[in-house]
Amino acid sequence: xxxxxxxILGCCALGAGIAMVAGIGPGIGEGNxxxxxxxxxxxxxxxxxxxxxxxxxxxxxxxxxxxxxxxxAILLLFVAPKILVNILVDAVNALK
Amino acid sequence: xxxxxKKFKIIDTIYIVMMILPLAFGIVxxxxxxxxxxxxxxxxxxxxFTIPMPIQDxxxxxxxxxxxxxxxxxxxxxxYLTHGLKERIELKRQHLAELAVQKVEGLVLExxxxxxxxxxxxxxxxxxxxxxxxxxxxxGLFPPTSDINIVGGWAALVFFIIMYYKFKCGxxxxxxxxxxxxxxxxxxxxxxxxxxxVSMAFRHYGNVLSGTVISVLLSAAFGGLSSLVLGWxxxxxxxxxxxxxxxxxxxxxxxxxxxxxxxxFIFAMLTMMNISGGFAIDEYERRKQKKLSQKV
Numbered sequence: 001x002x003x004x005x006x007x008i009l010g011c012c013a014l015g016a017g018i019a020m021v022a023g024i025g026p027g028i029g030e031g032n033x034x035x036x037x038x039x040x041x042x043x044x045x046x047x048x049x050x051x052x053x054x055x056x057x058x059x060x061x062x063x064x065x066x067x068x069x070x071x072x073a074i075l076l077l078f079v080a081p082k083i084l085v086n087i088l089v090d091a092v093n094a095l096k
Numbered sequence: 097x098x099x100x101x102k103k104f105k106i107i108d109t110i111y112i113v114m115m116i117l118p119l120a121f122g123i124v125x126x127x128x129x130x131x132x133x134x135x136x137x138x139x140x141x142x143x144x145f146t147i148p149m150p151i152q153d154x155x156x157x158x159x160x161x162x163x164x165x166x167x168x169x170x171x172x173x174x175x176y177l178t179h180g181l182k183e184r185i186e187l188k189r190q191h192l193a194e195l196a197v198q199k200v201e202g203l204v205l206e207x208x209x210x211x212x213x214x215x216x217x218x219x220x221x222x223x224x225x226x227x228x229x230x231x232x233x234x235x236g237l238f239p240p241t242s243d244i245n246i247v248g249g250w251a252a253l254v255f256f257i258i259m260y261y262k263f264k265c266g267x268x269x270x271x272x273x274x275x276x277x278x279x280x281x282x283x284x285x286x287x288x289x290x291x292x293x294v295s296m297a298f299r300h301y302g303n304v305l306s307g308t309v310i311s312v313l314l315s316a317a318f319g320g321l322s323s324l325v326l327g328w329x330x331x332x333x334x335x336x337x338x339x340x341x342x343x344x345x346x347x348x349x350x351x352x353x354x355x356x357x358x359x360x361f362i363f364a365m366l367t368m369m370n371i372s373g374g375f376a377i378d379e380y381e382r383r384k385q386k387k388l389s390q391k392v
Contacts, residue, residue: 067302
Protein backbone atom coordinates (compact mmCIF):
# COMPACT_ATOMS: atom_id res chain seq x y z
CA UNK A 1 0.00 0.00 0.00
CA UNK A 2 2.70 2.49 1.05
CA UNK A 3 4.79 1.40 -1.90
CA UNK A 4 1.89 2.01 -4.27
CA UNK A 5 1.30 5.49 -2.84
CA UNK A 6 5.01 6.20 -3.13
CA UNK A 7 5.00 5.13 -6.75
CA ILE A 8 2.00 7.39 -7.44
CA LEU A 9 3.64 10.41 -5.82
CA GLY A 10 6.97 9.79 -7.53
CA CYS A 11 5.43 9.29 -10.94
CA CYS A 12 3.36 12.46 -10.57
CA ALA A 13 6.51 14.44 -9.76
CA LEU A 14 8.37 12.80 -12.66
CA GLY A 15 5.49 13.55 -15.01
CA ALA A 16 5.46 17.19 -13.94
CA GLY A 17 9.18 17.41 -14.60
CA ILE A 18 8.86 15.82 -18.02
CA ALA A 19 5.93 18.07 -18.91
CA MET A 20 8.01 21.14 -18.23
CA VAL A 21 10.43 20.09 -20.99
CA ALA A 22 7.91 21.96 -23.14
CA GLY A 23 9.39 25.13 -21.67
CA ILE A 24 12.28 24.79 -24.11
CA GLY A 25 10.10 25.65 -27.10
CA PRO A 26 8.75 29.02 -25.94
CA GLY A 27 12.20 29.89 -24.60
CA ILE A 28 13.84 29.48 -27.99
CA GLY A 29 10.91 31.05 -29.82
CA GLU A 30 10.71 34.11 -27.63
CA GLY A 31 14.45 34.48 -27.74
CA ASN A 32 14.28 34.58 -31.54
CA UNK A 33 11.43 37.08 -31.43
CA UNK A 34 13.26 39.41 -29.08
CA UNK A 35 16.48 39.13 -31.09
CA UNK A 36 14.66 40.11 -34.26
CA UNK A 37 12.89 42.94 -32.47
CA UNK A 38 16.24 44.26 -31.23
CA UNK A 39 17.59 44.15 -34.78
CA UNK A 40 14.53 45.96 -36.05
CA UNK A 41 14.86 48.67 -33.41
CA UNK A 42 18.53 48.97 -34.23
CA UNK A 43 17.69 49.55 -37.89
CA UNK A 44 14.76 51.84 -37.26
CA UNK A 45 14.94 53.37 -33.79
CA UNK A 46 11.89 55.54 -34.46
CA UNK A 47 9.63 52.46 -34.69
CA UNK A 48 10.52 51.33 -31.20
CA UNK A 49 7.03 51.62 -29.74
CA UNK A 50 5.24 49.66 -32.42
CA UNK A 51 7.93 46.98 -32.54
CA UNK A 52 7.89 46.53 -28.76
CA UNK A 53 4.10 46.19 -28.65
CA UNK A 54 4.06 43.68 -31.47
CA UNK A 55 6.92 41.74 -29.91
CA UNK A 56 5.16 41.52 -26.56
CA UNK A 57 2.01 40.28 -28.27
CA UNK A 58 3.97 37.68 -30.21
CA UNK A 59 5.81 36.58 -27.09
CA UNK A 60 2.51 36.17 -25.27
CA UNK A 61 1.13 34.00 -28.04
CA UNK A 62 4.31 31.95 -28.27
CA UNK A 63 4.24 31.44 -24.52
CA UNK A 64 0.93 29.61 -24.67
CA UNK A 65 2.36 26.14 -25.30
CA UNK A 66 4.69 26.54 -22.37
CA UNK A 67 1.79 27.61 -20.20
CA UNK A 68 -0.22 24.56 -21.21
CA UNK A 69 2.70 22.47 -19.97
CA UNK A 70 2.84 24.54 -16.80
CA UNK A 71 -0.86 23.99 -16.12
CA UNK A 72 -0.44 20.25 -16.63
CA ALA A 73 2.61 20.21 -14.36
CA ILE A 74 0.75 22.09 -11.63
CA LEU A 75 -2.22 19.74 -11.94
CA LEU A 76 0.15 16.78 -11.66
CA LEU A 77 1.92 18.21 -8.63
CA PHE A 78 -0.96 19.56 -6.58
CA VAL A 79 -4.20 17.96 -7.78
CA ALA A 80 -3.52 14.54 -9.30
CA PRO A 81 -1.77 12.80 -6.34
CA LYS A 82 -4.71 13.36 -4.02
CA ILE A 83 -7.24 12.02 -6.51
CA LEU A 84 -5.11 9.04 -7.49
CA VAL A 85 -4.34 8.08 -3.88
CA ASN A 86 -8.05 8.29 -3.05
CA ILE A 87 -8.83 5.98 -5.98
CA LEU A 88 -6.17 3.55 -4.78
CA VAL A 89 -7.47 3.56 -1.20
CA ASP A 90 -11.01 3.00 -2.41
CA ALA A 91 -9.89 0.09 -4.60
CA VAL A 92 -7.96 -1.52 -1.75
CA ASN A 93 -10.91 -1.12 0.59
CA ALA A 94 -13.22 -2.66 -1.98
CA LEU A 95 -10.92 -5.69 -2.28
CA LYS A 96 -10.96 -6.20 1.45
CA UNK B 97 -10.17 77.78 -8.82
CA UNK B 98 -13.57 78.25 -7.29
CA UNK B 99 -14.35 77.29 -3.76
CA UNK B 100 -15.59 73.73 -3.56
CA UNK B 101 -18.82 73.49 -1.66
CA LYS B 102 -19.37 71.22 1.30
CA LYS B 103 -21.69 68.69 -0.30
CA PHE B 104 -19.19 68.03 -3.07
CA LYS B 105 -16.48 67.35 -0.53
CA ILE B 106 -18.64 64.96 1.47
CA ILE B 107 -19.49 62.92 -1.61
CA ASP B 108 -15.82 62.87 -2.55
CA THR B 109 -14.89 61.54 0.86
CA ILE B 110 -17.54 58.83 0.61
CA TYR B 111 -16.15 57.74 -2.75
CA ILE B 112 -12.59 57.59 -1.48
CA VAL B 113 -13.62 55.62 1.60
CA MET B 114 -15.64 53.23 -0.51
CA MET B 115 -12.60 52.75 -2.77
CA ILE B 116 -10.43 51.61 0.11
CA LEU B 117 -13.06 49.82 2.17
CA PRO B 118 -13.48 46.70 -0.04
CA LEU B 119 -9.74 46.10 -0.19
CA ALA B 120 -9.44 46.62 3.57
CA PHE B 121 -12.30 44.18 4.03
CA GLY B 122 -10.46 41.70 1.81
CA ILE B 123 -7.29 42.04 3.89
CA VAL B 124 -9.22 41.54 7.15
CA UNK B 125 -10.97 38.50 5.71
CA UNK B 126 -7.65 37.14 4.52
CA UNK B 127 -6.02 37.59 7.91
CA UNK B 128 -8.96 36.07 9.76
CA UNK B 129 -9.39 32.97 7.60
CA UNK B 130 -5.83 32.19 6.55
CA UNK B 131 -4.59 29.01 8.21
CA UNK B 132 -1.16 29.31 9.76
CA UNK B 133 1.43 27.41 7.79
CA UNK B 134 5.16 26.98 7.73
CA UNK B 135 7.39 26.57 4.72
CA UNK B 136 6.38 26.11 1.11
CA UNK B 137 2.65 26.27 0.65
CA UNK B 138 1.04 26.51 -2.75
CA UNK B 139 -2.72 26.17 -2.65
CA UNK B 140 -5.64 27.21 -4.76
CA UNK B 141 -8.35 29.59 -3.65
CA UNK B 142 -9.72 28.83 -0.19
CA UNK B 143 -13.35 27.83 0.00
CA UNK B 144 -15.40 30.03 2.30
CA PHE B 145 -18.70 28.21 2.20
CA THR B 146 -20.86 26.12 -0.09
CA ILE B 147 -24.42 26.92 -1.06
CA PRO B 148 -26.48 23.89 -2.08
CA MET B 149 -27.90 24.25 -5.57
CA PRO B 150 -30.08 21.88 -7.60
CA ILE B 151 -27.57 20.85 -10.29
CA GLN B 152 -24.25 21.54 -8.63
CA ASP B 153 -23.31 23.11 -5.34
CA UNK B 154 -22.25 26.73 -5.56
CA UNK B 155 -18.82 26.95 -3.99
CA UNK B 156 -17.98 30.46 -2.85
CA UNK B 157 -14.21 30.81 -2.98
CA UNK B 158 -11.70 33.46 -2.11
CA UNK B 159 -11.21 34.26 -5.80
CA UNK B 160 -14.88 35.10 -6.33
CA UNK B 161 -15.03 37.27 -3.23
CA UNK B 162 -11.82 39.09 -4.13
CA UNK B 163 -12.93 39.72 -7.70
CA UNK B 164 -16.22 41.17 -6.43
CA UNK B 165 -14.29 43.42 -4.03
CA UNK B 166 -12.08 44.60 -6.89
CA UNK B 167 -15.18 45.30 -8.95
CA UNK B 168 -16.63 47.47 -6.19
CA UNK B 169 -13.33 49.32 -5.91
CA UNK B 170 -13.27 49.98 -9.64
CA UNK B 171 -16.86 51.21 -9.54
CA UNK B 172 -15.99 53.80 -6.93
CA UNK B 173 -12.75 54.77 -8.67
CA UNK B 174 -14.84 55.50 -11.77
CA UNK B 175 -17.38 57.45 -9.75
CA TYR B 176 -14.62 59.43 -8.09
CA LEU B 177 -12.87 60.24 -11.36
CA THR B 178 -16.06 61.32 -13.11
CA HIS B 179 -17.42 63.27 -10.13
CA GLY B 180 -17.72 66.92 -11.00
CA LEU B 181 -17.06 66.68 -14.73
CA LYS B 182 -17.30 70.10 -16.35
CA GLU B 183 -16.93 71.33 -19.88
CA ARG B 184 -14.27 73.72 -18.62
CA ILE B 185 -11.89 71.57 -16.62
CA GLU B 186 -11.81 72.59 -12.96
CA LEU B 187 -10.49 69.51 -11.20
CA LYS B 188 -7.23 67.68 -11.73
CA ARG B 189 -8.89 64.30 -11.78
CA GLN B 190 -10.74 65.17 -14.95
CA HIS B 191 -7.43 65.34 -16.80
CA LEU B 192 -6.67 61.81 -15.60
CA ALA B 193 -10.06 60.48 -16.64
CA GLU B 194 -9.87 62.12 -20.05
CA LEU B 195 -6.32 60.87 -20.57
CA ALA B 196 -7.34 57.28 -19.79
CA VAL B 197 -10.36 57.41 -22.07
CA GLN B 198 -8.36 58.97 -24.89
CA LYS B 199 -5.59 56.38 -24.62
CA VAL B 200 -7.98 53.43 -24.72
CA GLU B 201 -9.99 55.03 -27.50
CA GLY B 202 -6.82 55.39 -29.54
CA LEU B 203 -5.94 51.76 -28.86
CA VAL B 204 -9.38 50.58 -29.97
CA LEU B 205 -9.30 52.79 -33.05
CA GLU B 206 -5.87 51.49 -33.99
CA UNK B 207 -6.63 47.80 -33.50
CA UNK B 208 -10.32 47.42 -34.23
CA UNK B 209 -11.29 50.20 -36.57
CA UNK B 210 -13.94 52.87 -36.44
CA UNK B 211 -16.89 50.46 -36.48
CA UNK B 212 -15.96 49.07 -33.06
CA UNK B 213 -15.42 52.38 -31.28
CA UNK B 214 -18.33 51.53 -29.00
CA UNK B 215 -16.19 48.79 -27.51
CA UNK B 216 -14.01 51.29 -25.66
CA UNK B 217 -15.76 50.93 -22.28
CA UNK B 218 -15.66 47.15 -22.51
CA UNK B 219 -11.96 47.06 -23.38
CA UNK B 220 -11.22 49.54 -20.64
CA UNK B 221 -13.24 47.44 -18.20
CA UNK B 222 -11.24 44.34 -19.10
CA UNK B 223 -7.95 46.21 -18.83
CA UNK B 224 -8.65 47.76 -15.44
CA UNK B 225 -10.34 44.71 -13.94
CA UNK B 226 -7.55 42.41 -15.02
CA UNK B 227 -4.76 44.74 -13.97
CA UNK B 228 -6.24 45.52 -10.56
CA UNK B 229 -7.11 41.87 -9.95
CA UNK B 230 -3.50 40.91 -10.55
CA UNK B 231 -2.24 43.80 -8.44
CA UNK B 232 -4.25 42.68 -5.39
CA UNK B 233 -1.43 40.23 -4.76
CA UNK B 234 0.60 43.23 -3.61
CA UNK B 235 -1.78 43.52 -0.65
CA GLY B 236 -1.22 39.88 0.22
CA LEU B 237 -4.63 38.88 -1.12
CA PHE B 238 -5.25 35.93 -3.37
CA PRO B 239 -5.20 37.41 -6.89
CA PRO B 240 -8.46 36.42 -8.61
CA THR B 241 -6.65 36.10 -11.93
CA SER B 242 -4.66 33.13 -10.66
CA ASP B 243 -7.90 31.16 -10.51
CA ILE B 244 -8.88 29.58 -13.82
CA ASN B 245 -12.60 29.99 -13.08
CA ILE B 246 -12.47 33.78 -13.01
CA VAL B 247 -10.34 34.17 -16.12
CA GLY B 248 -12.30 31.41 -17.83
CA GLY B 249 -15.45 33.42 -17.22
CA TRP B 250 -13.96 36.47 -18.91
CA ALA B 251 -12.73 34.34 -21.81
CA ALA B 252 -16.19 32.81 -22.22
CA LEU B 253 -17.71 36.29 -22.34
CA VAL B 254 -15.21 37.32 -25.01
CA PHE B 255 -15.92 34.09 -26.88
CA PHE B 256 -19.64 34.88 -27.03
CA ILE B 257 -18.92 38.35 -28.39
CA ILE B 258 -16.57 36.90 -31.02
CA MET B 259 -19.23 34.38 -32.02
CA TYR B 260 -21.88 37.11 -32.22
CA TYR B 261 -19.76 39.09 -34.65
CA LYS B 262 -18.89 35.99 -36.65
CA PHE B 263 -22.57 35.15 -37.06
CA LYS B 264 -23.51 38.70 -37.90
CA CYS B 265 -23.14 38.10 -41.63
CA GLY B 266 -25.50 35.15 -41.40
CA UNK B 267 -24.85 31.51 -40.38
CA UNK B 268 -24.29 30.41 -43.97
CA UNK B 269 -21.45 32.84 -44.46
CA UNK B 270 -19.91 31.62 -41.22
CA UNK B 271 -20.16 27.96 -42.28
CA UNK B 272 -18.58 28.83 -45.61
CA UNK B 273 -15.74 30.52 -43.76
CA UNK B 274 -15.19 27.36 -41.73
CA UNK B 275 -14.64 25.31 -44.89
CA UNK B 276 -11.76 27.49 -46.03
CA UNK B 277 -9.24 26.99 -47.52
CA UNK B 278 -10.17 23.33 -48.09
CA UNK B 279 -13.44 21.68 -47.06
CA UNK B 280 -11.91 18.75 -45.20
CA UNK B 281 -10.11 21.13 -42.85
CA UNK B 282 -13.45 22.20 -41.35
CA UNK B 283 -13.11 20.10 -38.16
CA UNK B 284 -9.71 21.62 -37.46
CA UNK B 285 -11.09 25.09 -38.01
CA UNK B 286 -13.91 24.26 -35.61
CA UNK B 287 -11.38 23.15 -32.98
CA UNK B 288 -9.40 26.35 -33.45
CA UNK B 289 -12.60 28.34 -32.82
CA UNK B 290 -12.95 26.76 -29.40
CA UNK B 291 -9.25 26.87 -28.61
CA UNK B 292 -9.30 30.68 -28.68
CA UNK B 293 -11.02 31.19 -25.30
CA VAL B 294 -9.18 28.23 -23.78
CA SER B 295 -5.79 29.61 -24.76
CA MET B 296 -6.76 33.12 -23.62
CA ALA B 297 -7.85 31.86 -20.21
CA PHE B 298 -4.84 29.59 -19.78
CA ARG B 299 -2.41 32.30 -20.84
CA HIS B 300 -3.61 34.82 -18.31
CA TYR B 301 -4.10 32.32 -15.50
CA GLY B 302 -0.86 30.49 -16.15
CA ASN B 303 1.24 33.64 -16.17
CA VAL B 304 -0.15 34.99 -12.91
CA LEU B 305 -0.09 31.59 -11.21
CA SER B 306 3.47 30.84 -12.33
CA GLY B 307 4.53 34.20 -10.88
CA THR B 308 2.94 33.28 -7.55
CA VAL B 309 4.50 29.81 -7.49
CA ILE B 310 7.96 31.10 -8.42
CA SER B 311 7.72 33.83 -5.76
CA VAL B 312 6.82 31.29 -3.07
CA LEU B 313 9.58 28.89 -4.14
CA LEU B 314 12.19 31.65 -4.32
CA SER B 315 11.34 33.13 -0.94
CA ALA B 316 11.58 29.63 0.57
CA ALA B 317 14.91 29.14 -1.19
CA PHE B 318 16.20 32.46 0.15
CA GLY B 319 15.16 31.40 3.63
CA GLY B 320 17.19 28.21 3.25
CA LEU B 321 20.16 30.15 1.88
CA SER B 322 20.20 32.65 4.74
CA SER B 323 20.00 29.89 7.34
CA LEU B 324 22.87 28.18 5.53
CA VAL B 325 25.02 31.31 5.69
CA LEU B 326 24.12 32.54 9.17
CA GLY B 327 22.97 29.28 10.77
CA TRP B 328 26.26 28.64 12.60
CA UNK B 329 26.04 31.92 14.53
CA UNK B 330 24.90 31.71 18.15
CA UNK B 331 21.59 32.96 19.50
CA UNK B 332 19.17 35.15 17.60
CA UNK B 333 21.76 35.90 14.92
CA UNK B 334 21.01 32.53 13.33
CA UNK B 335 17.41 33.50 12.72
CA UNK B 336 18.11 36.66 10.72
CA UNK B 337 16.47 36.22 7.30
CA UNK B 338 19.37 37.88 5.50
CA UNK B 339 18.36 37.14 1.90
CA UNK B 340 14.64 37.30 2.50
CA UNK B 341 14.85 41.04 3.13
CA UNK B 342 14.37 43.04 -0.02
CA UNK B 343 15.27 40.55 -2.72
CA UNK B 344 11.77 39.02 -3.00
CA UNK B 345 10.42 42.56 -3.31
CA UNK B 346 12.57 43.15 -6.40
CA UNK B 347 11.28 39.92 -7.88
CA UNK B 348 7.73 40.88 -7.04
CA UNK B 349 8.31 44.03 -9.09
CA UNK B 350 8.50 41.79 -12.14
CA UNK B 351 6.11 38.99 -11.23
CA UNK B 352 3.35 41.06 -9.67
CA UNK B 353 3.46 44.50 -11.24
CA UNK B 354 5.01 44.07 -14.68
CA UNK B 355 3.60 40.65 -15.44
CA UNK B 356 0.15 41.52 -14.12
CA UNK B 357 -0.15 44.71 -16.15
CA UNK B 358 1.34 43.07 -19.23
CA UNK B 359 -1.13 40.20 -19.05
CA UNK B 360 -4.01 42.65 -18.70
CA PHE B 361 -2.78 44.48 -21.79
CA ILE B 362 -2.33 41.25 -23.74
CA PHE B 363 -5.78 39.98 -22.76
CA ALA B 364 -7.33 43.24 -23.93
CA MET B 365 -5.27 43.22 -27.16
CA LEU B 366 -6.26 39.65 -27.97
CA THR B 367 -9.89 40.47 -27.24
CA MET B 368 -9.74 43.39 -29.66
CA MET B 369 -7.95 41.44 -32.35
CA ASN B 370 -10.21 38.40 -32.11
CA ILE B 371 -13.40 40.42 -32.17
CA SER B 372 -12.40 42.63 -35.07
CA GLY B 373 -10.67 39.78 -36.88
CA GLY B 374 -13.72 37.56 -36.74
CA PHE B 375 -16.02 40.17 -38.20
CA ALA B 376 -16.05 40.40 -42.00
CA ILE B 377 -16.82 44.09 -42.21
CA ASP B 378 -16.68 44.29 -46.02
CA GLU B 379 -19.22 41.52 -46.39
CA TYR B 380 -21.45 43.13 -43.77
CA GLU B 381 -21.35 46.49 -45.52
CA ARG B 382 -22.08 44.83 -48.87
CA ARG B 383 -25.13 43.06 -47.46
CA LYS B 384 -26.33 46.24 -45.84
CA GLN B 385 -26.07 48.09 -49.13
CA LYS B 386 -27.89 45.26 -50.89
CA LYS B 387 -30.74 45.34 -48.37
CA LEU B 388 -31.02 49.11 -48.65
CA SER B 389 -31.14 49.00 -52.43
CA GLN B 390 -33.78 46.26 -52.32
CA LYS B 391 -35.96 48.38 -50.05
CA VAL B 392 -35.72 51.36 -52.32
